[in-house]
Amino acid sequence: MPRSILIVDDEEAIAWALRRAFEKAGYAVTVTATAEDALKKAAAEKPDAVFLDVRLPGMDGLTALGKIRAIAPAAAIVVMTAHGNLATAVKAVEGGAFDYLAKPFDLQQALDAAARATAATPNGPTAPPPPRVDDEILGKSAAMQVVFKRIALVAPTDAGVLITGESGTGKELVARAVHANSSRRDKPFLPVHVAALNPNLVESELFGHVRGSFTGADRNRDGLLTLATGGTVFLDEVADIPLPVQAKLLRVLERQEVMPVGGAVSQPVNVRIVSATHVDLSAAVAEGRFRHDLFFRLNVYPIHVPALRDRTDDIPLLAETFLHRFAATATLSSELKEVLVKRLWPGNVRELRNALEHAAINGRGGLIRPEHLPDPTTNVGPQPIREQMSRIVREWVAEKMAAAGKQEPNELYQALLDEVEPALVGEILRQLDGNRLAAGRWLGLARATVRKLIRKHGLAPDAEGDDAEG
Numbered sequence: 001m002p003r004s005i006l007i008v009d010d011e012e013a014i015a016w017a018l019r020r021a022f023e024k025a026g027y028a029v030t031v032t033a034t035a036e037d038a039l040k041k042a043a044a045e046k047p048d049a050v051f052l053d054v055r056l057p058g059m060d061g062l063t064a065l066g067k068i069r070a071i072a073p074a075a076a077i078v079v080m081t082a083h084g085n086l087a088t089a090v091k092a093v094e095g096g097a098f099d100y101l102a103k104p105f106d107l108q109q110a111l112d113a114a115a116r117a118t119a120a121t122p123n124g125p126t127a128p129p130p131p132r133v134d135d136e137i138l139g140k141s142a143a144m145q146v147v148f149k150r151i152a153l154v155a156p157t158d159a160g161v162l163i164t165g166e167s168g169t170g171k172e173l174v175a176r177a178v179h180a181n182s183s184r185r186d187k188p189f190l191p192v193h194v195a196a197l198n199p200n201l202v203e204s205e206l207f208g209h210v211r212g213s214f215t216g217a218d219r220n221r222d223g224l225l226t227l228a229t230g231g232t233v234f235l236d237e238v239a240d241i242p243l244p245v246q247a248k249l250l251r252v253l254e255r256q257e258v259m260p261v262g263g264a265v266s267q268p269v270n271v272r273i274v275s276a277t278h279v280d281l282s283a284a285v286a287e288g289r290f291r292h293d294l295f296f297r298l299n300v301y302p303i304h305v306p307a308l309r310d311r312t313d314d315i316p317l318l319a320e321t322f323l324h325r326f327a328a329t330a331t332l333s334s335e336l337k338e339v340l341v342k343r344l345w346p347g348n349v350r351e352l353r354n355a356l357e358h359a360a361i362n363g364r365g366g367l368i369r370p371e372h373l374p375d376p377t378t379n380v381g382p383q384p385i386r387e388q389m390s391r392i393v394r395e396w397v398a399e400k401m402a403a404a405g406k407q408e409p410n411e412l413y414q415a416l417l418d419e420v421e422p423a424l425v426g427e428i429l430r431q432l433d434g435n436r437l438a439a440g441r442w443l444g445l446a447r448a449t450v451r452k453l454i455r456k457h458g459l460a461p462d463a464e465g466d467d468a469e470g
């Protein structure tokens with residue numbers, strides 16, 4: 001599948017010439033003449049690169065830049081302008097533009113920029129395209145059936161949905177499914193990656209602003225909530241919304257009207273909010289970092305997307321589907337399926353998908369074996385596991401001490417063991433297919449002790465008294 005480019009330019013001759021050059025070079029091209037339409041197309045098509053003119057009728061390119069980045073964070077944006085000056089270039093760079101082309105430019109410059117822009121997107125220049133936005137949510141496991149049922153129940157209502165789950169579990173897919181199965185399906189679905197927005201501009205991005213409300217606000221602008229009217233706004237990483245913006249968002253939800261920054265008159269809006277978080281939002285509420293009234297409003301109906309390790313039944317299906325997306329003729333060896341089911345996947349479905357993409361390249365369309373996989377992720381995030389564990393333990397201790405207040409916390413040693421035992425024993429049993437004898441050897445514990453721990457933590461309720469020696 002070709003890499004995709006969205007051209008946003010109201011000068012027909014330029015849009016035409018660029019389209020022709022890009023299509024000849026093998027890109028899939030979409031053209032639009034307005035920024036407003038570009039936002040919709042960026043949300044729907046998730047292009048690899050966007051060639052964005054600055055002077056456009058309606059919303060200008062530099063304003064659109066931030067919004068497109070929030071909607072399609074993976075797209076590299078090339079800003080084009082005939083009226084470029086330092087201020088425009090600085091704004092483009094500050095706004096996160098990938099490149100800047102001063103008009104007139106020749107087509108070769110545009111092609112070079114396209115090659116670099118599409119190479120810079122996470123999939124690389126020769127990789128297959130990211131899955132389409134209306135991708136099916138795959139899953140046969142009992143855990144995913146619960147998710148499907150909850151999506152089906154809540155979709156037709158207008159209730160606020162809070163999707164929780166670790167990174168890469170498919171929260172955005174769930175949000176799209178809620179929208180696609182609602183009566184709003186023909187209206188926009190606007191994903192907003194709050195963490196990617198300029199913190200100073202979150203408010204203006206969401207609610208819009210009126211001319212003169214701050215330096216650079218040279219005309220009235222609609223915010224994302226207004227642009228999504230009739231549809232659904234997906235607030236990803238909702239815990240990152242600054243407190244003052246939370247208060248304003250609550251008012252929008254309660255009154256269904258939005259007050260632009262610097263405005264005196266509110267405008268009616270009609271949006272459904274679906275939000276997602278990979279952190280514990282109720283803990284953020286307890287710590288005063290998130291408003292409890294907004295939390296209840298967003299969390300009318302929670303949907304938890306389980307970690308991949310809690311639905312290992314789905315791994316073979318996901319792996320086969322991903323593999324065929326990347327290499328139609330490739331097949332998975334049964335040995336590889338076993339390895340995939342046993343791996344930990346801290347990056348969840350996203351990591352599995354990337355591993356299959358890697359394996360598909362190494363396996364060259366034939367039988368895919370374990371050696372074709374990338375090395376397992378040994379660290380989650382930038383620190384090695386050991387450092388992360390010691391950091392987590394330290395934070396845990398600090399939290400316990402803070403929670404104890406004036407009272408002295410006690411039995412912390414046992415409390416910590418109680419926290420880690422289920423993960424330790426559970427994971428060893430999982431790796432050893434429930435073999436308690438072997439688990440005892442790995443743990444250096446007597447079999448009776450292993451049995452006691454299993455019972456204590458409810459690790460294998462069905463195996464009461466039965467040593468599945470396998």
Ligand SMILES: Nc1ncnc2c1ncn2[C@@H]1O[C@H](COP(=O)(O)OP(=O)(O)OP(=O)(O)O)[C@@H](O)[C@H]1O
Nearest residue numbers: 131136137138166167168169170171172173349350
């Ligand atoms: N059940 C599934 N079936 C098919 N593809 C899936 C499934 N779950 C996740 N994916 C794919 O895995 C990748 C990550 O999913 P997604 O972006 O929805 O995760 P997320 O939970 O929103 O991640 P983050 O918290 O990092 O934003 C995407 O490519 C998505 O298409």
